[in-house]
Amino acid sequence: MTASVRKSFFTTVMADQSGLEARYPKAFRVNWVGRLKTVVVIFGAAAIAAYAVVYLDIQWSRVLAGFARLGWFLSVMLPPSYGTTENLLIYLHSLLETVAIALLGTVLSAVLSIPLGFIAARNVVPGWITHFFIRRSLDTVRSVNMLIWALIWINVVGLGPFAGVLAIITADLGLFGKLFSEAIEASDQKAAEGVISTGGSSLHRVRFGLLPGILPVLVSQVLYQIESNTRSATIIGIVGAGGIGAHFQEQIRLNEWQHVAFLTILMLITVSLIDYVSTKIRFAIIGVNQQQNPH
Amino acid sequence: MPISVPKLPDDRLAALEASYAAAVSAKRTKTFVGFAILVVVLISSAAVGEVDLVKFFSHINKFSDYIGRIFVLDSGQIVFSNVTEWFWGLGKWTRLIGETILIAYLGTLIGGIGAFILSFLAAANVAPARWVLFVVRRYLEFCRTVPEIAFAMVFVVAFGFGPLPGVLALSIHTTGALGKLFFEVIENADMKPMEGMTSTGAGWMSSVRFAIVPQVLSNFVSYALLRFEINVREGTVMGLVGAGGIGQDLIEAIRKFYYSDVSAILILIIITVSLIDFITERVRSRLINMEAGH
Known part of the structure; x- marks a missing residue:
């Protein structure tokens, strides 16, 4: 018009x-x-x-x-460059280290968080005292940034990627514990009641009445967190806890801007790739129908 | 009265049982293969990540020692016995935490304004042109994929030490993170008001202003508050690379082994973050209630 x-x-x-x-x-x-x-x-x-x-x-x-x-x-x-082939190999190795830190840290943290989530859930462990203390401890762990956890773990296991893995595990314990307990609290209680009514034990109740309902939620949160942690793991190297971050910082200090650009592109590609793969796996596990955008 | 369950003839039962067993075993195989892949990936990650459980368990006492050590003053007393000495730097630390909060505030505000403008260009249902949508979405992806600290490191070199690079780094990352959430909200908005506006002859600007903005604004504010809280958390480590805030003092305390200072600063950070968390949560639930009340 x-x-x-x-x-x-x-x-x-x-x-x-x-x-x-x-x-x-x-x-x-x-x-x-x-x-x-x-x-x-x-x-x-x-x-x-x-x-x-x-x-x-x-x-x-x-x-x-x-x-x-x-x-x-x-x-x-411009143009982004990595200098010598030797340099490229070093960068690629630390990139692999970054991905390994993120994967291992996230999965181990999720495994350790499952019991925490159950204890912190109001409908599994009744009584406000446990609930209150677990929730506040999780909040406390969450308020401390991952980089600070890395600094603390370096004191224990020394410099290197292992400290990074431990930092991700600790920082995510707070997050997963909270998310899992909320998922458990929001789960449908009818299935659990059904299991109890057929004479199941309380372990059966959790295994057959609770777990099938919440597992897809937990898995999708873990997959989402893997992507987010890959991003965190790219910078955890600035405090000496492994991964590509140390090179990023060093190249900035040396004013090697072509290298900085190259490392940034490496990070972008890796995070996008992890994002793509984790979305694929998430859809395969939860089923596309539930996740499809209304448009 | 005894209840009798009718039993199917054996041949029909056998067929049903066989198909059930096949379905279950197919699912089991799939789960098993998935697990096997996961285990292989994790073991190779552990190798690359230099995981050393022997070192971990032989050194784990250092972790508890460290946690114990930061609660002891230089004089050897436990920190709770002399709170004034423990929090000797309270004035300076409070000022730095205030700086952190203001850095987070400015970062959220600038980033939020950027995200607000860009989100309308990136939403499939209101974007003025396909290529605009494509370009804006790639830009938002770039902004949210590069971590705040990475931006901060570059900006510290460009702008010099201090809060300024921190503000800019948080702004750029916030633009990317909020921009994505915002355009998803817009894409879920009801398009009928927009059609109504267009049918009266309104241009793109006024259509968006009067048809879309009122629908999405409360969601935008809610996401921005959530982001503010995240930015305060991130703001606490900006000082690690010289980009202002409490992080500077914290890393100095950790690196130079001023043990009791570490615990004092951490406690101040935890209190601040919890407080901001509590307040934003309150405001957000009120916003959501307001939305439900309409």
Whole structure:
């Protein structure tokens, strides 16, 4: 529709504006309270932002100079390069290490979290005291960032990928414990009641009444987390816990921007690949029908 | 009264049993193969990841020692006996935590605004053109795939040490993460108001503004609050690469073995994160209730 047609259409419709206003007063009334709320929220958000800019001492001159330097980095990043073949092999090995850290860490953490999830679920272990303490401990573990866990584990097992694996296990215990217990609490109790009514023991109740319902949920969360942890494992190397992050940091320090670009591309490809594979497996396990987008 | 269960003739029963056994064994084989693949992958990962269980179990006491050690003051007393000495740097640490929260706030705000604008260009049902959608989606993918810390490392070199690179790194990652969630919300929006707007002759901007935005805004705010909480968590480690906030002091305390400082800073971080978690959760559940009330 061209603008002129649109305009004439509008003129025709609105010719009887006073008549329309008389017939539909509600549609034409100005919602002052709503507008005031919007203005207050926007001004509030902007005021906090302005305070933050002052508090953090952010200067526009530095922002501009920084962007100029960033533009220069981008220009010298092209074409991405890995230098010698020897270098390439080192990069690929640490990439493999990254994936191994993510996979092993996530799966082991999930396995260790299953009992935690059951203990933290209100409908498996009644009584608020256990529930409260387990949940708060999980929250505490979750509040500490994975990189900090890595720093702590390095004190125990030394530098290297093993510390990275342990960091992912610990950080994810908090997350999986919480997610699993919520999945267990949200599960349908009727199946469990059915198992009990046929004379099953409480172990049978969990195995046949609870597990089949929640397993697809758990597996899909684990697969999702594998992708997220691959991303985390790419940077865990900056504290010395293995993977490609150490090279990334080193090449930035050495101003080797072509290498930085190459490593970034490696990371992007790997994460996309893991994402693709885990989505495929997830669909195969839960069934495509349940996961299909309504569009 | 005894209940008798009618029994099928043996030949029909045998056929049913055979097909049941076949179905079960097919499923078992599939599960078994899946498990075998998983085990092989995990074992090779363990080899690549230099997992050393002997070292782990012989050194595990170091972990408990470390946890125990950070709760002891330099004077040898347990930290709880002298809280003022334990939290000697409370003023400085509170200021740095405030810095972390403000970094997270600015990062979420800037990233949220970017995501808001880009999401309408990336949603299949409202995007003005296919190629715009394609380009914007690839950009969002790039933003959320590269970790915050990786951006921060590059930005520290470009912008210098301090909170500025932290803010920018969080903004870019937030744009990618929220952008994806936002355009998925838009794609699930009811398209009838949009059709109505277009039928009155409204342009793209006003159609989106009056037909889509009111439907999606509360969901957007809810996701942005969730992201704020995540950004506060991430903000606590920005200092590890020199991008501002409490992380700087924390890594210094860990590296230089200021044991009791480690526990004090960690406790402050845990309290802050839990508090932000609690508040955003409250606001979000109110938003969801508001939505249900309509």
